[in-house]
Amino acid sequence: xxxxxxxxxxxxxxxxxxxxxxxxxxxxAVNLLPGDFAQVILGQGATPEAVESIRRDLGLDxxxxxxxxxxxxxxxxxxxxxxxxxxxxxxxxxxxxxRGTTVMQQIAPRFENTMFLAGVTALIAVPFAVGLGxxxxxxxxxxxxxxxxxxxxxSISSPEFFLAYVLILFLAVLNPWxxxxxxxxxxxxxxxxxxRTLLPALxxxxxxxxxxxxxxxxxxxxxxxxxxxxxARLKGMKPMHVIVRHALPNALAPIINxxxxxxxxxxxxxxxxxxxxxxxxxxxxxxxSVKIRDIPVVQACCLxxxxxxxxxxxxxxxxxILSNPRVRHPK
Amino acid sequence: xxxxxxxxxLQTGAAAGVLAATGLPLRAQEAKRGGRMVxxxxxxxxxxxxxxxxxxxxxxxxAAQGAVFDSLTEVAADGSLVGELATDWExxxxxxxxxxxxxxxVTFHNGKSFGADDVIESLQMHxxxxxxxxxxxxxxxxxxxxxxxxxQVQFVLDAGNADFPYLMSDYHLxxxxxxxxxxxxxxxxxxxxxxxxSLDPGVRWVGQRVDSHYKDGQAxxxxxxxxxxINDNTARMNALLTGxxxxxxxxxxxxxxxxxxxxxxxxxxxxxxxxxxFPMLTNVAPFDDVNVRRALKFGINREExxxxxxxxHGQVANDSPIGPANQYMAQLEPIPYxxxxxxxxxxxxxxxxLSIDLSASSAAxxxxxxxxxxxxxxxxxxxININVVQEPADGYWSNVWIKKPWCASYWSGRATEDWxxxxxxxxxxxxxxxxxxAENSERFQSLLLEARAELDSAKRADMYGEMQRIxxxxxxxxxxxxxxxxxxxxxxxxTPETIGNLWQMDNSRLAERWWQA
Numbered sequence: 122x123x124x125x126x127x128x129x130x131x132x133x134x135x136x137x138x139x140x141x142x143x144x145x146x147x148x149x150a151v152n153l154l155p156g157d158f159a160q161v162i163l164g165q166g167a168t169p170e171a172v173e174s175i176r177r178d179l180g181l182d183x184x185x186x187x188x189x190x191x192x193x194x195x196x197x198x199x200x201x202x203x204x205x206x207x208x209x210x211x212x213x214x215x216x217x218x219x220r221g222t223t224v225m226q227q228i229a230p231r232f233e234n235t236m237f238l239a240g241v242t243a244l245i246a247v248p249f250a251v252g253l254g255x256x257x258x259x260x261x262x263x264x265x266x267x268x269x270x271x272x273x274x275x276s277i278s279s280p281e282f283f284l285a286y287v288l289i290l291f292l293a294v295l296n297p298w299x300x301x302x303x304x305x306x307x308x309x310x311x312x313x314x315x316x317r318t319l320l321p322a323l324x325x326x327x328x329x330x331x332x333x334x335x336x337x338x339x340x341x342x343x344x345x346x347x348x349x350x351x352x353a354r355l356k357g358m359k360p361m362h363v364i365v366r367h368a369l370p371n372a373l374a375p376i377i378n379x380x381x382x383x384x385x386x387x388x389x390x391x392x393x394x395x396x397x398x399x400x401x402x403x404x405x406x407x408x409x410s411v412k413i414r415d416i417p418v419v420q421a422c423c424l425x426x427x428x429x430x431x432x433x434x435x436x437x438x439x440x441x442i443l444s445n446p447r448v449r450h451p452k
Numbered sequence: 453x454x455x456x457x458x459x460x461x462l463q464t465g466a467a468a469g470v471l472a473a474t475g476l477p478l479r480a481q482e483a484k485r486g487g488r489m490v491x492x493x494x495x496x497x498x499x500x501x502x503x504x505x506x507x508x509x510x511x512x513x514x515a516a517q518g519a520v521f522d523s524l525t526e527v528a529a530d531g532s533l534v535g536e537l538a539t540d541w542e543x544x545x546x547x548x549x550x551x552x553x554x555x556x557x558v559t560f561h562n563g564k565s566f567g568a569d570d571v572i573e574s575l576q577m578h579x580x581x582x583x584x585x586x587x588x589x590x591x592x593x594x595x596x597x598x599x600x601x602x603x604q605v606q607f608v609l610d611a612g613n614a615d616f617p618y619l620m621s622d623y624h625l626x627x628x629x630x631x632x633x634x635x636x637x638x639x640x641x642x643x644x645x646x647x648x649x650s651l652d653p654g655v656r657w658v659g660q661r662v663d664s665h666y667k668d669g670q671a672x673x674x675x676x677x678x679x680x681x682i683n684d685n686t687a688r689m690n691a692l693l694t695g696x697x698x699x700x701x702x703x704x705x706x707x708x709x710x711x712x713x714x715x716x717x718x719x720x721x722x723x724x725x726x727x728x729x730f731p732m733l734t735n736v737a738p739f740d741d742v743n744v745r746r747a748l749k750f751g752i753n754r755e756e757x758x759x760x761x762x763x764x765h766g767q768v769a770n771d772s773p774i775g776p777a778n779q780y781m782a783q784l785e786p787i788p789y790x791x792x793x794x795x796x797x798x799x800x801x802x803x804x805x806l807s808i809d810l811s812a813s814s815a816a817x818x819x820x821x822x823x824x825x826x827x828x829x830x831x832x833x834x835x836i837n838i839n840v841v842q843e844p845a846d847g848y849w850s851n852v853w854i855k856k857p858w859c860a861s862y863w864s865g866r867a868t869e870d871w872x873x874x875x876x877x878x879x880x881x882x883x884x885x886x887x888x889x890a891e892n893s894e895r896f897q898s899l900l901l902e903a904r905a906e907l908d909s910a911k912r913a914d915m916y917g918e919m920q921r922i923x924x925x926x927x928x929x930x931x932x933x934x935x936x937x938x939x940x941x942x943x944x945x946x947t948p949e950t951i952g953n954l955w956q957m958d959n960s961r962l963a964e965r966w967w968q969a
Contacts, residue, residue: 154846155844155846155847155851156846156847156850160847160849161846161847162499163849163850164508164849165849165861165883167850168882168883171584172850174582174584175584204498206497206498206653209499209506227498286686289690289694293690293694294690294693294694297694297695300694300696301687301690301691301693301694301696302492302680302682302687302690302691302694302696302697304655304656304680306652306655306656396683396684397684397686397687399680399681399682399684399687401655401656405654406654409497409498409654410498413497413498415498415499418498
């Protein structure tokens with residue numbers, strides 16, 4: 122077991138290093154974009170004095186490097202700062218009236234929503250994709266197998282917004298079964314929340330199915346040539362039993378890996394889907410914040426995205442180690 | 453452009469027949485209380501708050517001035533000025549001293565009663581030390597605010613301004629409860645028809661009708677209003693088509709036909725003061741030569757612009773920013789597209805041909821780059837070579853507008869002539885995007901000051917007419933078109949016959965003025 126622990130620690134240390142690099146890259150990239158928060162917020166009304174005064178209030182008149190280390194110093198202590206929008210608001214009306222929203226408080230409800238969407242999608246997509254993969258392996262090279270493959274590859278090859286619009290057209294406009302707006306909010310009942318989340322979840326399901334389904338199919342087919350499967354068949358087991366009882370457990374490692382990668386995608390890749398469905402998740406906040414160059418929020422969102430990838434990858438590795446008895450019980 | 457399908461004709465024809473048979477007049481039905489309206493609006497930001505000083509886009513303005521807060525005065529749908537928290541007002545003969553009588557018996561949503569102190573404190577916050585209010589230029593000319601009684605205020609201005617009551621209807625100038633302004637901004641406490649239930653900036657706003665209000669019987673028909681932030685054009689249209697929202701703003705002209713075919717919705721369109729412009733810096737060569745400017749005015753095909761850039765949703769303009777929603781819009785003889793005239797003026801300037809850069813970006817207005825290219829094609833016939841420079845949308849207003857000698861821009865227009873001129877055509881003001889000054893026309897600048905203090909409406913009409921003619925003939929801004937406000941409404945919602953044309957969504961007062969059909 123100790124080697125598993127070492128791996129976890131090693132990977133976590135590497136993860137922190139990755140987060141640091143990500144934060145540098147994002148900070149530099151946002152600063153390279155033309156226009157800053159003051160200019161964007163003031164828009165056509167930007168007089169040099171007004172821009173100057175907002176920059177001074179937000180510390181945007183400081184050199185980039187200094188601002189980065191300022192931010193970093195806060196971040197390592199768990200303080201991701203206050204968004205420019207909030208800080209600007211506070212400078213207008215005084216700290217008392219500002220709703221005291223730090224970046225953390227601003228992101229928390231959005232993150233919850235994104236996790237809810239990811240959760241619903243995972244509940245639909247993972248059983249669906251793995252099931253399809255098993256069936257495709259069972260009926261390989263039949264019309265069913267080919268049809269499933271074509272369906273999955275078509276949906277993964279289409280841009281997400283296109284899939285979203287196709288689903289909206291068929292499930293919301295032509296047949297008014299589901300709402301095209303997914304504007305969930307606090308205090309909404311679980312049933313309604315689920316109903317409103319269904320369309321974006323289905324869109325994401327289409328996007329992530331192909332990867333998981335094809336990996337399941339490939340991993341199982343790979344094993345079907347092994348002698349122990351031959352043995353199982355010879356003793357007269359049904360093909361379905363052979364696959365589920367004997368092939369699947371040994372194919373779990375690669376499947377878990379792919380599932381974890383796709384779960385990470387459900388958190389980080391939802392930006393377009395959230396915008397199309399007006400889903401108030403972290404992706405939409407991210408887009409809105411990039412638009413107004415709200416660096417503290419952009420940074421925090423990116424760190425969350427990066428952390429999701431790192432942690433889920435780590436989880437995938439650990440699970441595939443644990444699913445392999447040879448690694449679990451080294452001699 | 454508008455076509456009526458056979459079925460549509462039959463339907464409206466049949467409806468008209470029924471109404472005629474019952475003897476009912478063909479007009480909108482009576483407004484009634486009740487129901488809930490859900491609206492999908494663009495222009496929402498995560499930085500939205502109840503601080504009127506920061507307001508600039510339709511979502512928060514429709515929620516703030518349009519529902520939760522009131523101002524002293526209000527521009528009615530027909531363009532007339534009516535009292536909101538003020539009942540009536542009076543000016544001294546030099547238009548320098550204004551006395552406002554305030555409405556009695558009004559309470560804020562937290563129970564505090566409304567009076568003169570609230571007005572004074574709410575206006576003062578725009579000129580407070582360090583405040584960055586968009587309305588500072590409106591409040592700065594007030595040199596003294598006097599409380600004459602619990603319900604009477606007097607303003608003394610640094611110079612006469614006949615439009616002062618109009619300025620008080622500006623969407624920044626919301627009235628907050630005195631002594632509790634910070635709290636009011638944090639929680640959204642005003643005197644409006646709807647009290648704030650929840651505001652999730654950039655996501656959603658919900659308001660609930662107050663039990664009794666001084667506008668009862670005239671406005672505020674819904675029990676509850678919900679605004680949903682939908683910045684994506686397609687998502688907004690889908691939401692209306694699937695019945696999840698009852699109205700949306702800013703129709704995408706490219707997919708407008710789909711909405712027209714949909715039986716459950718209708719398109720609302722009004723021409724107001726919003727205009728798309730090509731301002732040139734008149735203090736930079738070659739635009740400092742009035743003949744060059746005239747050549748450029750004849751080199752643009754205005755009709756074509758309206759047809760191809762606005763898809764017909766607009767009206768030709770003749771280089772004056774005073775539009776149909778203004779009081780004194782002059783009937784100017786149109787400037788035709790005439791390459792020969794343009795050539796003639798170019799010759800007057802001592803040039804055979806002219807090569808100039810025109811900076812454009814979609815930040816200026818939707819289709820600005822296409823418009824610049826159309827301009828390029830039409831001006832080429834007059835020997836004017838326009839080089840279209842496509843600028844990034846980010847930072848356009850800071851890096852291109854009033855920086856590059858000639859660029860594309862837009863103005864949403866102002867309620868009064870003086871307001872518009874003193875925002876963009878008065879010498880030395882920050883947003884004077886053509887650097888227009890006494891150097892160009894002393895007459896214009898002196899008329900501007902004269903008309904501002906003139907209380908006689910006929911004289912003002914003459915003066916503003918002359919100013920518009922000066923701009924048409926000599927001005928540094930090419931204004932080819934007024935762009936309509938186009939929005940769509942479900943047939944479940946009834947709207948008054950006259951829709952405000954000062955701004956989108958019935959001057960952003962939809963929560964007050966519309967009702968359930």
